[in-house]
Amino acid sequence: MSGNFQLPEPLSARRIVVAMSGGVDSSVTAALALKSGAEVIGVTLRLYDHGEAVGRKGACCAGQDIRDAAAVADRLGFAHHVIDHESAFRQSVVEQFADEYLAGRTPIPCVRCNMGPKFTDLFAIARDLGADCLATGHYVRRVEGAQGAEMHRAIDPARDQSYFLFATTRAQLEFLRFPLGGMPKADVRAIASSLGLGVAAKPDSQDICFVPDGDYAGIVTKVRPGAVHEGAIVDLEGRELGRHRGIIHYTVGQRRGLEIGGMAEPLYVVRIDAAKNEVIVGPRAALAVSSARLSGINRLATAEEWGALGPLTAKVRSMAKPAPARLDGDRLVFDTPEYGVSPGQAAVLYADDRVVAGGWIEETASAFQG
Template identity: 75%
Template sequence: MRAIMIAGDFQLEAPLKARRIVVAMSGGVDSSVVAALAAATGAETIGVTLQLYDHGEAVGRAGSCCAGRDIRDARAVCDRLGIAHYVFDHASSFKSEVIDDFADEYLAGRTPIPCVKCNMGPKFTDLFALARDLGADCLATGHYVQRVMGRQGAELHRAHDPARDQSYFLFATTSAQLDFLRFPLGGMPKPQVRELAAELGLGVAGKPDSQDICFVPDGDYASLVKKLRPEAETRGAIVDESGKVLGQHRGLIHFTVGQRRGLEIGGAPEPYYVLRLDPETKQVVVGPKRALAVRAARIEGINWLGGDHAGPITAKVRSLAKPVPARLDGDRVVFETPEYGVAPGQAAVLYAGERVLGGGWIAETERAELLPA
């Protein structure tokens, strides 16, 4: 229990028994342990789950958060802990703000990140309103990031365990939201979280982590986009930068910038990669890897958490990429050395060491001078 109490520092003023914590529960092991940590503080704890699919679909869906089985698992955990659990139907807003946006982004030749859009909409904005309506002192989630109190207030930092860090997906968190949010797992490795779940007798202790995009549990996102937007199946040409036709494709939704596999072209003098997608001509433009080199990216919808920070920064342009030295020049992220595979639609997230300074959506890229072969 001592380990549980140490891990469960919710940064709330005493007495904790007079406090109320709302926990966002997806039905997985992470949010379930957060609920246990919250309950262990002595504060009144309420579990809240958003149902993000219509009821009939949710009951039969497996392997994705906030679906039928996951709602049952969240309720079972709350029963085990002796805390209240509420389910709110947000299927309509999830479809319009996340799923439809996902399909439209692919049609526009961009590579979307639906997890960020979900955090910006149903998971944070909607949950915030619910938590405040319930009179909560904070909203706790199972994200692997850290909330650190700095000189100018709450700061967002990378997780202690770099393999689990989710800060890239939370760059759009606002300062006001950060004041209200708590991330109890940010300083813990995942094995310890599972150990706590087993120690507490939670039935989800051995439950596998969710894979891929939650609303595409089989990983076949192209089929989902085709179902929502039949025009996404429009065929077109695969061309090199001179316009020479090298092959044909089955739809832009099957490609993203930096992709090498699945091009099915012949006669190229060296391995070719996707350089850009043209939704107007339906062309996939390909070329050698050196043509992917980008010196800067213009970003939109910038969310800044860095206060008056003016020191060195790094930028991360893909969820699995490592942050690289860069600088922010207005709405442009300028890389110290050419960066590869920078795709419009993705996010550029800025860091100062472990601290998240903010970020924005990549709108377009500036190509570096072609490097020698």
């Protein structure tokens, strides 16, 4: 087994707290921590129990997942604690998710969860337990640089989760360890299988943990009943082309589901005006964006490093290809127009494989000349 925890020797005198979700990744992280010789304590936050209610596998920190985490700890022989954070999770993640959709934005609850319950709260718990570090099963690499710990993409690009961890602070990164960032997923499952862990073949979590079957609108209407109203779908000049069932059903760049026929070219959602309860549509060219204003910018490169970073690229969606860009104050400026840039999403900047900054997209500047 591989995995480097980068702790001072001897590891037998160290204590590692492992965040355990009940999946194969966090289970193998715990096994690697135990193999290092350190004392291991597993911690699972009970965040949401909808997966238990519907019998859905891989709901993350629901009933069955907690039992799976406990079974791994029992088999490997280390302490495991379950801490109830359902109320805090609802307030800081679920309700914020609903409010973002109602504001015409496209939220990323996984980042909010990492910023809140998973990192901030787990950090406090780990320190209370006297841990030397907090280890997670995220696929990202922590590299010791000249100015301290750096965050780099995982070696497996299909598994890289650095986009979702952009808000990790430099202080948090010093305390965090990501032993899976240098491993392909096949090796992780092989380790779990060799140890006889019941989660070895457990499917990866799909979608957002608290959204059953991808029904985002259903969650919004449940959390904020009576807040969704039908309204107009208008073109770039404000002419009404059709009606919508509620702005929560639409995101920037969406083409399907508009139910507007007889147009000369396909229409896309260009922006959403929550104040007017309008969905604005236009041709694909109208999606072109020259820059975006960011909020909550987190810089993982020091001021001394920033000027020597060289060319930067930015991802504006988790599955987007990084695009050449630069950060000018709070504005992310693209070298060439970028498409599908949606308020509510994150923009994450990279210098080669290193995450150097990131922030929340608040508004965009159109590059459309039509």
